[in-house]
Amino acid sequence: MKSAVEPLKARRIYLLLRDRIVTGELPPGARLPGEPALATEHAVSRVTVRRALDLLEKEGLVQRKPGSGTFVHDTRAVRPIVADLSNVLSHLIDMGRSTDVRLLSFGYVVPSEAIAASLGLQPGERVQRSVRVRLIDGEPFSYLTTHVPEWIGLTYSEAELAARPLLELIERSGVETDRATQAINATLAGPDAAAALDLEIGSPLLTLTRIVYEPSGRGVEHLHAQYRPDRYSFHMDLVRTGNDGERRWSPALGRPRSSDKSKTDKIKTEKSKSGEKPTRAARVIKQRS
Amino acid sequence: MKSAVEPLKARRIYLLLRDRIVTGELPPGARLPGEPALATEHAVSRVTVRRALDLLEKEGLVQRKPGSGTFVHDTRAVRPIVADLSNVLSHLIDMGRSTDVRLLSFGYVVPSEAIAASLGLQPGERVQRSVRVRLIDGEPFSYLTTHVPEWIGLTYSEAELAARPLLELIERSGVETDRATQAINATLAGPDAAAALDLEIGSPLLTLTRIVYEPSGRGVEHLHAQYRPDRYSFHMDLVRTGNDGERRWSPALGRPRSSDKSKTDKIKTEKSKSGEKPTRAARVIKQRS
DNA sequence: CAAACCTGTATTATGGATCATACAGGTTCC
C-alpha cells in the first residue's frame, strides 16, 4: 500500500503560516518564531522551514532581518471587502471604489447534467457559458462562471455581457426574476481560477452558487462564483427571533449597522499607488456593481 | 538561484482535474482522457497521472473501469448537510439524525488582541476558551472554537458546556443576548482542525465567525467555526426586493422551501441503531441543536 | 565585551517522487 500523495512539507508550513497571518493571529509587526523553533514545532528540518519562509517573503507577507528575526510585514493591511447576504457590495459603491470586469470566456455549450437540471433544461439543450473576473481597484477578487439558457443568451452580445450586469440583460430580454437559491461553500483553487485571481493552485476559495428562477419556476441563470477569502467575505447582522426556550437567529434586514468601532469596519479608501500595475491589454470594461 | 518550491506534480494534476469536474466542464458520467493522453498533455509520466487519479478515486469523484476508462462519478455519494443562515440544522432534526459534541479543550486564557477587541475586553482580561467538535451520525463536520468573558464562563462547569448549548448557558447566567454579527469565509485546515475533522492539512474549510452581543453592546461570545465543505454548507432562498432599476436580493425568511414536506420541528429522541458505533471513550455527550 | 539569540550559507546523505519502459488482462469496435 503506497502512502497517499501528500503536499510538500515546505508548502504545508507555508500555508499554515500564511493562514495565521491573514487571519490576524499573527498581527502585522509581530515576530514569528525562530527558524529552529518552527523546525522542531513542525517536526521538519530547518532547511524546509526556510523554504516556507522564502515563499512568504517572496509574497511580501513577511520581512526577514538577519540576526534579528522574521516579522509580519505591516503595510500588508488589505482588509477583505465585505459583502452582505445578497452579495451586494454596497460599501464599495458608496466609497467610490471602482470595479472592473474582465471577460475571459464566452460561448455556447451543452452544459453538464447538474447545471442542465438546475436550469430545468432538456437533455442536449445548449446554454451560454461565460467566465468573468471581477477586480476592485485593479486587484482580482472573484472568478465568476455563469450559465444561461441559450434562448436568453442570444438576446445580448458578448460586448454587452462584458459591459452590463448579467441579471440586467436577462431581465431586458423580457424574463421576470423573482426568486433565487444560493449556497455558500469552500473549495481549492484550480489552475484557471488560480491564474485569474493571481493565486497559487490549491489556495482556499469561498464559493457561492446561485440559481435564479423566473416565476414559472424555470431557472434562468446559474452562477458559480469563487472569491479570494483575503479580499472578500460575507457579512451579516443577526437578531434574536426564537421564542423563550428557542435560541435562534435571523438575519437583520436593511443596511448592516456597522458595529460601533469594531475594527472590521475600517476600510482604507485610498491606495495611492495607482497606475503602477497596468492591467493586461485584453478586454477590460468598467462596470458598476 | 534555487528553483521555487512547486507543488507535487501529482497533486497539481489532481487539482486540475478536480476543478474541471466541479465546474461542470467534465459532467458526471463523462469519460476523461486516458492516462497516456493525460500524461503527454501535462508532460508527466503515466505513473504521476495515476497518482492524481488515485486521489480523485479516493475522494469519490471518479470511478475507474479497467479496460474501459475513468469516468466522473454520477451520484455524489455524500450530500452535504444544509444549514440555513442562522446556522440552524433544521433539516437534521427533522430527519432524526443525531449530533454529538466532543469537548476537546477547556480552559481560561488571555485572548489574542483581535478577540479581546471584539469582546470589548480590557488588556490582560481573561476569557474562557473551549474547542469542540460536532459530529453527525458519528462523522465530524465542524470544529468550534469559542471565547467567552471569564465572568460569564465561571457560571457553568466544563461538564455543562459539553452537555448544553453554549448560548443557553450564557443566558442562564443572566446575560441577555439580542444581536450578533457574523462573517463567512474560507481557509485552509491547520493541524488541529485537520485532525479533528479527519482531513489532511491544507484541505479547504468553510469558516463562520460570530460575535454575540448583549444589549449594552458588550460582546459575550466569540465563535469561530470551521466546517468541512463536503459535509456542510450554507443555503438560503432569496427574493427580489430592489425597486425598478435596482437588482437586489434579500434572504427569504421563514423555513427554506426546499423540501415540501417540511414538517414542524419533529425532534426524534431515539436513534434506533444505537450502540453500533461506539464512539471513542473520551467525553462524548449527546446534545440537542 | 560576551553570551545567546537570530538569519544566511554550505555540506553530505537519504528517501520519496518521478520517469521511462515493459507486460498482463479487460473492453470496445470493426
Add this chain to the structure above:
DNA sequence: GGAACCTGTATGATCCATAATACAGGTTTG
C-alpha cells in the same frame, strides 16, 4: 477474431525535497 484502445502492475534509474550538521556573521541584552 483481431486491432486498438483502456487500466493495473512491476521494474530500475534518476532527480529533487528533505534531513542532519556545521559554521559565518549580525542583533540583542546584560
